[in-house]
Amino acid sequence: MEELPDCVFDAVIVGAGPAGCAVAAALSGLGKKTLLVDSGVDRKKLFSGELLHPVGVSGLAQLGFLTALERCGALPVKGFAVLEPGEPAMLLSYDTLGAGVTIEHARLVDALQEDVLRRPHVTFWSNARVEGLVSQSDEEVSVRIHREGQRLIARGSMLVIATGRAGALREELGIRERHQKISTMLGLTVSADDLPFAEHGHVFVDGQAPILGYAIGDGLARILVDVPEHVDWKTLADDPSWPRAVPEPLHSAMRSAVKRGKPLFASNDVRLPNTSVRGRVCLVGDAAGCCHPLSVSGMTSAIRDALALREALVASPRSVRSALRSYARARRAPQRTRIALSSALYRCFAESSAEMGLLRRGMRRYWTSSIENQQASLALLAGRDLRMTAMAKEYGSVVTHALVDWSRNAIAERNPVGTVAELGPVARLIGTLMPHARDALVGALSDTAGHLKAQASRMPTRLALPVSLPAALRSQRRARHAAGRGTSAPTN
Ligand SMILES: Cc1cc2nc3c(=O)[nH]c(=O)nc-3n(C[C@H](O)[C@H](O)[C@H](O)COP(=O)(O)OP(=O)(O)OC[C@H]3O[C@@H](n4cnc5c(N)ncnc54)[C@H](O)[C@@H]3O)c2cc1C
Numbered sequence: 001m002e003e004l005p006d007c008v009f010d011a012v013i014v015g016a017g018p019a020g021c022a023v024a025a026a027l028s029g030l031g032k033k034t035l036l037v038d039s040g041v042d043r044k045k046l047f048s049g050e051l052l053h054p055v056g057v058s059g060l061a062q063l064g065f066l067t068a069l070e071r072c073g074a075l076p077v078k079g080f081a082v083l084e085p086g087e088p089a090m091l092l093s094y095d096t097l098g099a100g101v102t103i104e105h106a107r108l109v110d111a112l113q114e115d116v117l118r119r120p121h122v123t124f125w126s127n128a129r130v131e132g133l134v135s136q137s138d139e140e141v142s143v144r145i146h147r148e149g150q151r152l153i154a155r156g157s158m159l160v161i162a163t164g165r166a167g168a169l170r171e172e173l174g175i176r177e178r179h180q181k182i183s184t185m186l187g188l189t190v191s192a193d194d195l196p197f198a199e200h201g202h203v204f205v206d207g208q209a210p211i212l213g214y215a216i217g218d219g220l221a222r223i224l225v226d227v228p229e230h231v232d233w234k235t236l237a238d239d240p241s242w243p244r245a246v247p248e249p250l251h252s253a254m255r256s257a258v259k260r261g262k263p264l265f266a267s268n269d270v271r272l273p274n275t276s277v278r279g280r281v282c283l284v285g286d287a288a289g290c291c292h293p294l295s296v297s298g299m300t301s302a303i304r305d306a307l308a309l310r311e312a313l314v315a316s317p318r319s320v321r322s323a324l325r326s327y328a329r330a331r332r333a334p335q336r337t338r339i340a341l342s343s344a345l346y347r348c349f350a351e352s353s354a355e356m357g358l359l360r361r362g363m364r365r366y367w368t369s370s371i372e373n374q375q376a377s378l379a380l381l382a383g384r385d386l387r388m389t390a391m392a393k394e395y396g397s398v399v400t401h402a403l404v405d406w407s408r409n410a411i412a413e414r415n416p417v418g419t420v421a422e423l424g425p426v427a428r429l430i431g432t433l434m435p436h437a438r439d440a441l442v443g444a445l446s447d448t449a450g451h452l453k454a455q456a457s458r459m460p461t462r463l464a465l466p467v468s469l470p471a472a473l474r475s476q477r478r479a480r481h482a483a484g485r486g487t488s489a490p491t492n
Helices: 018-029 054-062 066-071 105-117 168-172 250-260 298-315 320-350 354-369 371-381 388-413 416-421 423-431 433-458 466-484
Strands: 008-014 034-037 075-077 079-083 090-093 100-102 122-125 128-136 141-147 150-161 177-191 200-204 211-217 220-228 264-273 281-283
Touching (some): 008 018, 018 122, 150 320, 281 320, 320 354, 320 371, 320 433, 354 423, 423 433
Parallel strands (some): 008 150
Antiparallel strands (some): 079 090, 128 141, 177 220, 211 220
8 A cells, every 4th residue: 555755634524525615615714735535426416405595605605605606507596485285385585594596416516626626725636535544643633545546545633524424434433323214305307497486495295295396507496205214206106196285387297207217316314423523533514414305404504514613723723623622512503403403394294193284284374474483484494593492482483373273273163072182183282392392401501511611621721720720820921931932832
């Protein structure tokens, strides 16, 4: 095996998807000599993220990708249209949050990679594969790379794992993950003219399995059909009413697309690694956790990771390890809320139970009762407000609206037998509040603990112990002396 003498970087990033490219841009901006390595998967054959919430767009802008985004033909998205059979379409606008974008996945990632390739301090090896970790010491971490028939060792003071769901490197690091397969996503491509609301993302709901749809450029639209675990997708089109929640002309367009064959497939999973940092190694994007794509939040979250990492490195310029610990703390709360939101949304839209039917009615009532309610929901969905307490509050408000809706109907219908029969689902609906209330409490407590820990870690650690006060004073004197001489302490 050959080890090139010049293969030493400040950071090695494995994976040049949205997360890896965003981190490379962030590190380039900090002047870090960065190696970005990607195994060169054919993204045209992949079925992956294509809608970016406004928070993701603004994150890309902060990382200097706005021109790349414009050049690749990204289309603006105003918000979401929620369509349910027999109900008027619900249009939820991003409004003050700004505009999102949609773009075919391969085009987006090609544009990000091309852009990042030109950034200072970035070396990009496409078609190279990181085979494994070689070592991690107090000073550096090294990986073995297979590139153009050669095996190389690259060393860096930090390693960023942006490999998406691929778990080999996580496993090598001893990072365990909770994994749950939820369903399969079937991807169809139709004409964008068939979409009911051209400038919106669409969610078609019928209490069976949600369908998403949005324009992806070149006059085309991507339709994402959630296929539950026990269902064979080929039998879908045998039912002439499928897709029930989708109006014409999209209904016929989807049936034709299924008959044409060659749809795209992706597995819908929840993956939750037990940590996002180990020593000098950090996980970003899907590698650090993913959920069902119904919340369309994966890429926005990946970009947020890159910004959080940048902020942590700026705040702790002298210690990579301490910066990575801060990064882990900073991403914990938003990630927890995103995953909880996605799972609550999926249950609400995909479950045919009576209590979830009540919840969907409550959601509709909640949204129609005020624009502020719509904005609060979209702020959560789009990742602007990712407090667990906000998520629990939203859920509680929707349940309250569901209960008001149910009791008004019960009074209007004057049907005591029917009302008694519905008490079970009502009780179960109220029961669904408990996990969210518990998660909000746990989330709030752990956020406070994290905040206190972060504050403590910013103080000189020895000062926390009265016995080492003289040592702390000595070190302060040394620091003042060094500053006076215009030198700085060595970085690690
Ligand atoms: C069907 C579907 C629809 C989705 N829709 C949306 C959406 O509309 N909006 C949204 O925000 N999110 C969506 N998501 C989620 C989104 O696609 C992901 O969150 C996002 O792609 C994650 O980016 P990433 O960079 O972390 O990982 P990836 O995009 O998976 O990139 C990982 C990269 O790492 C490389 N790699 C892996 N192992 C190695 C190795 N050992 N050496 C070198 N390179 C390696 C791979 O080649 C790949 O290029 C969707 C997901 C699915 C499945």
